[in-house]
Amino acid sequence: PDLFQAPDYYNLDDLLTEEHKLVRDSARAWVKREVSPIIEDYAQRAEFPKQIIKGLGEIGGFGPYIPEEYGGAGLDQISYGLIMQEIERGDSGVRSTSSVQSSLVMYPIWKFGTEEQRQKYLPKLATGEFMGCFGLTEPDHGSNPSGMTTNFKDMGDHYLLNGAKMWISNSPFADIAVVWAKNEEGRIHGLIVERGMEGFTTPETHNKWSLRASATGELIFDNVKVPKENLMPGKSGLGAPMQCLDSARYGIAWGAIGAAMDCYDTALRYAKERIQFGKPIASFQLQQKKLAEMITEITKAQLLTWRLGVLRNEGKATTAQISMAKRNNVDMAIHIAREARQMLGGMGITGEYSIMRHSMNLESVITYEGTHDIHLLITGADITGIPAFK
Numbered sequence: 247p248d249l250f251q252a253p254d255y256y257n258l259d260d261l262l263t264e265e266h267k268l269v270r271d272s273a274r275a276w277v278k279r280e281v282s283p284i285i286e287d288y289a290q291r292a293e294f295p296k297q298i299i300k301g302l303g304e305i306g307g308f309g310p311y312i313p314e315e316y317g318g319a320g321l322d323q324i325s326y327g328l329i330m331q332e333i334e335r336g337d338s339g340v341r342s343t344s345s346v347q348s349s350l351v352m353y354p355i356w357k358f359g360t361e362e363q364r365q366k367y368l369p370k371l372a373t374g375e376f377m378g379c380f381g382l383t384e385p386d387h388g389s390n391p392s393g394m395t396t397n398f399k400d401m402g403d404h405y406l407l408n409g410a411k412m413w414i415s416n417s418p419f420a421d422i423a424v425v426w427a428k429n430e431e432g433r434i435h436g437l438i439v440e441r442g443m444e445g446f447t448t449p450e451t452h453n454k455w456s457l458r459a460s461a462t463g464e465l466i467f468d469n470v471k472v473p474k475e476n477l478m479p480g481k482s483g484l485g486a487p488m489q490c491l492d493s494a495r496y497g498i499a500w501g502a503i504g505a506a507m508d509c510y511d512t513a514l515r516y517a518k519e520r521i522q523f524g525k526p527i528a529s530f531q532l533q534q535k536k537l538a539e540m541i542t543e544i545t546k547a548q549l550l551t552w553r554l555g556v557l558r559n560e561g562k563a564t565t566a567q568i569s570m571a572k573r574n575n576v577d578m579a580i581h582i583a584r585e586a587r588q589m590l591g592g593m594g595i596t597g598e599y600s601i602m603r604h605s606m607n608l609e610s611v612i613t614y615e616g617t618h619d620i621h622l623l624i625t626g627a628d629i630t631g632i633p634a635f636k
């Protein structure tokens with residue numbers, strides 16, 4: 247009773263194990279205690295609440311599926327999804343921090359790094375002692391990362407890195423950056439760049455109206471000397487960062503449900519309490535239509551992600567299946583946020599309620615990790631065999 251309301255119209259709980267429910271409920275309780283009471287203020291001030299980092303590590307928010315021997319939580323993909331859902335019920339920006347650290351920093355080090363790199367970085371990333379960021383997007387290359395110009399040269403005893411990345415979540419405070427850059431043959435590789443390396447700077451991006459509680463910035467490399475042991479040797483080519491994106495996009499598909507649930511719960515409660523024309527607004531058919539459609543869409547999204555989680559646990563989920571879920575669920579959430587905002591009338595635009603913040607946050611979520619258009623084209627390419635992006 248102490249926890250958030252959680253729409254579960256099709257008894258999805260029956261499909262979860264005791265461990266799934268335990269993991270979800272501890273994340274839910276933590277978000278209610280540590281995130282929800284403070285997040286609106288931080289978003290209004292456009293500041294990342296650094297004090298939540300330790301707690302995020304404790305609930306499994308950093309590397310939920312990374313093996314315990316490296317400090318991760320060793321959980322399955324459904325538990326990972328449920329953690330993302332609960333965190334994003336609080337705020338998409340906090341979920342971003344968790345997604346980046348888990349799927350875009352820890353995942354590549356775990357999958358493509360050397361044993362020394364795993365030992366050096368993963369346990370500290372799992373607790374939040376080290377924070378990481380992921381540099382793929384550049385000022386001139388967003389949807390088409392393969393065109394990147396950031397590059398490194400082999401100087402014998404080290405690499406020399408030059409270029410710039412833009413729109414990088416966590417960059418202003420990250421201790422390390424997983425950076426994707428081309429070698430002299432034009433092949434993409436991942437390098438671990440550490441704060442403090444000469445020529446490496448991370449200016450913050452200001453004046454965002456979206457994801458205000460998440461810090462975003464650039465990564466600038468001006469003749470940065472990167473030790474050779476910082477290259478991740480396990481995989482090269484665009485497929486390496488794309489494999490990380492598969493994991494992060496899967497988490498976002500779950501996270502978007504959390505934001506939608508919070509908007510739906512808020513609108514339902516408000517509609518039952520708000521009296522106009524002598525009746526609760528929930529008694530009017532137009533408002534019932536909005537609520538009924540919201541719970542229908544949330545339920546469909548829950549079933550999609552649950553099945554996708556099972557496929558991922560079996561190692562069978564395809565990139566195109568993940569694209570479909572990311573695209574559908576973020577679009578679902580952004581529509582629900584907009585309808586829920588209207589149901590609160592004027593109150594909906596204030597920070598007294600979470601809806602407007604979710605609505606603005608979701609404008610980033612529908613753009614990052616592949617835009618709404620790009621995910622549609624990935625589905626199109628998958629079903630026709632003809633990629634339309636080129």
Ligand code: TGC
Nearest residue numbers: 342345382388389392415484485488489565614615616635
């Ligand atoms: P394409 O020709 O399709 O592929 C190039 C090579 O990569 C391989 N590949 C994959 N391998 C493994 N897993 C995947 N998911 C893969 N996807 C592609 C592919 O097999 C091929 O290999 P090879 O050996 O044949 O060379 O590449 P393309 O250049 O045509 O681009 C395809 C496209 C447009 C779909 C893709 O590049 C794309 O998804 N663009 C969107 C970019 C994007 O999502 N950026 C995200 C940046 S990170 C971020 O936003 C973090 S926000 C985090 C937060 O705060 O939560």
Ligand code: FAD
Nearest residue numbers: 380381382383388389413414415610614615616617619635
């Ligand atoms: P563009 O690629 O320029 O796209 C502009 C428009 O053109 C879009 O509507 C797009 O759908 C459309 N378009 C592009 N190509 C096609 C096509 N072939 N056919 C049809 N339409 C097309 N990146 C990182 O690497 N790391 C991060 O941590 C990170 N965090 C982010 C945080 C925030 C808050 C934001 C906003 C972005 C972040 N990104 C990050 C970058 C994000 O991944 C890119 O913004 C995204 O991939 C889109 O690239 P772009 O902004 O350059 O848009």
